[in-house]
Amino acid sequence: MPGKRPELPSDVVEMLGGPDAAPVVIAVSGGSDSVALTRMMSEARKGGKLPALVLAHLNHRIRGEEATEDAEFVRTLAETLGLPMRTGEIDVPSAARRRRISLEHAARECRYEFLKDTAVSLGARWVALGHTADDQAETVLFNLLRGSGIHGLAGMPVSRPIEPGSPVRIVRPLLGAARGELIEYLGLSGQTYRTDHTNLDTTCTRNRIRHELIPALEAAWPGVRAELGTFARALGELDSLLDTRACEWLARRASPPAPPAPPSADPVEVPLADLQAIEEPMLSYVLRRLITRTLGDLRRIDEVHVRMIAELVAGGATGSSLDLPRGLIVRRGYDRLCFERGERKVPKGGGEVVRKAGWTVPEVPAPVELETPGSTRWGAWVFTTTVLDGSDVRKELADSDAPEVASAPGRPEQDATTAMRTFIEWLRKTDPSGVEYMDQDRIGAATLAVRGRVAGDRFTPLGAPGQTKLKDFFIRRKIPQAGRDHVPLIVAEGRVLLVVGLGIADGVALTEDTRRILKIRSIREDGNSSEERKP
Numbered sequence: 001m002p003g004k005r006p007e008l009p010s011d012v013v014e015m016l017g018g019p020d021a022a023p024v025v026i027a028v029s030g031g032s033d034s035v036a037l038t039r040m041m042s043e044a045r046k047g048g049k050l051p052a053l054v055l056a057h058l059n060h061r062i063r064g065e066e067a068t069e070d071a072e073f074v075r076t077l078a079e080t081l082g083l084p085m086r087t088g089e090i091d092v093p094s095a096a097r098r099r100r101i102s103l104e105h106a107a108r109e110c111r112y113e114f115l116k117d118t119a120v121s122l123g124a125r126w127v128a129l130g131h132t133a134d135d136q137a138e139t140v141l142f143n144l145l146r147g148s149g150i151h152g153l154a155g156m157p158v159s160r161p162i163e164p165g166s167p168v169r170i171v172r173p174l175l176g177a178a179r180g181e182l183i184e185y186l187g188l189s190g191q192t193y194r195t196d197h198t199n200l201d202t203t204c205t206r207n208r209i210r211h212e213l214i215p216a217l218e219a220a221w222p223g224v225r226a227e228l229g230t231f232a233r234a235l236g237e238l239d240s241l242l243d244t245r246a247c248e249w250l251a252r253r254a255s256p257p258a259p260p261a262p263p264s265a266d267p268v269e270v271p272l273a274d275l276q277a278i279e280e281p282m283l284s285y286v287l288r289r290l291i292t293r294t295l296g297d298l299r300r301i302d303e304v305h306v307r308m309i310a311e312l313v314a315g316g317a318t319g320s321s322l323d324l325p326r327g328l329i330v331r332r333g334y335d336r337l338c339f340e341r342g343e344r345k346v347p348k349g350g351g352e353v354v355r356k357a358g359w360t361v362p363e364v365p366a367p368v369e370l371e372t373p374g375s376t377r378w379g380a381w382v383f384t385t386t387v388l389d390g391s392d393v394r395k396e397l398a399d400s401d402a403p404e405v406a407s408a409p410g411r412p413e414q415d416a417t418t419a420m421r422t423f424i425e426w427l428r429k430t431d432p433s434g435v436e437y438m439d440q441d442r443i444g445a446a447t448l449a450v451r452g453r454v455a456g457d458r459f460t461p462l463g464a465p466g467q468t469k470l471k472d473f474f475i476r477r478k479i480p481q482a483g484r485d486h487v488p489l490i491v492a493e494g495r496v497l498l499v500v501g502l503g504i505a506d507g508v509a510l511t512e513d514t515r516r517i518l519k520i521r522s523i524r525e526d527g528n529s530s531e532e533r534k535p
Helices: 010-016 032-046 065-081 092-099 103-122 133-145 179-189 205-220 224-253 272-276 282-295 303-315 390-398 412-430 470-476 481-486
Strands: 024-027 053-059 085-089 126-128 159-161 169-171 268-271 321-324 328-332 336-341 354-356 359-361 374-378 381-388 435-439 448-451 489-492 495-499 517-526 529-532
Touching (some): 010 169, 053 103, 065 085, 085 103, 272 336, 282 328, 303 321, 303 328, 303 470, 321 481, 470 481
Parallel strands (some): 024 126, 053 085, 126 169
Antiparallel strands (some): 159 169, 321 328, 435 517, 489 495
């Protein structure tokens, strides 16, 4: 029997104004959520409940012909419903490289910029997005797994400014609706929609949450999506209250006084003693507001960056500073904490030494193929690789401090398993300097390369439950930002297998079933000396 027909919330309808209000922009990708939103708002418009509607579609130039077909689908939808449409096209991969951020972040930034510009050009005050209860559940779980605080666990609000200080606001009318209900509604309406096949790739954390984690939770606890939505709304109220209090606190203590709209052209300073007197979670909200005053918004600023600033407040040395994304520099003075925006420059070609947020760094070497077996040079680094089999493992053990297990009795299969088990235990105990061991068969036949980091790199540290951004991994390991480009990475088809000096990926770790091992010795040569990096 068909479920209840989804409806626009009455408070959202009231928020958008009547038929004579300013037009509303609807962001339409062509997927089920945005198509359902479009049809529902079109029906409400015909019923005299909403103002004029304009569809907006952006081609990100990521998915080739599929993206072109998406645009044509949305154009047909607009014609069918008799609605005007605005389109745009942005080379998001190029934007990601230019901004030195991941493809996902670049797509989001470009999309919001397009929607804001479209709304401003039309005199619209609202941009409607098709996020659903499923998206809210995914966001809350994603932020929970990343270690977010109250701000992240509050999920997505129903409404907020599209950017700080902007008169254009976004609204999410479907945040209380389940995706399944919307798909059923489209089926009953005879309305088709597009499917973005990249959303089916479960190597991406958010997709894995959508297709694996949430269904498992729903099977064990029916209604968990709705419960996560209720949880997010409750934390959203607390998040709003704390943010309001933070604004009030800064109005009394920050110097200079708050500008009409961020960002501030001048450094923003706050007395250290006043910050040190604040307890969490209030301190984090004050720090976020200071960041917003400096940068204009919180794009690319994660919970880990806020925690780093909090640590600087609590115990940093006078004169110490943090170099954070988007050129944000936070310095601790004798009695004040200063936030300012510095110019970020990247290395130029030809080996030229350049400035980058106050650091002097040489050009990052170009990627090179890793000789396996053999020796490979990358900048000041030399990598020597060897492939070991069972007898080689026993020799490694015989040369170690555990020679008694190198000749364990029993069948050959038992010998190999016993030797490998003992070898893994030896590695855990000794953590040998300047050398790493990976399962050659788990790596596969892919060509290995040595390179520096690139935008979008992700890494699954040994023993970690899932992927993390390489940037966040460096931050947690307290690697200075100016040096991160020069940390060598061993990669296979874009997959980071080894962050030299910091560890291997969980997916290539040795197990009792390992039979071939790739041994990589890393040496950094400084002048006439050689320094082995300890993981």
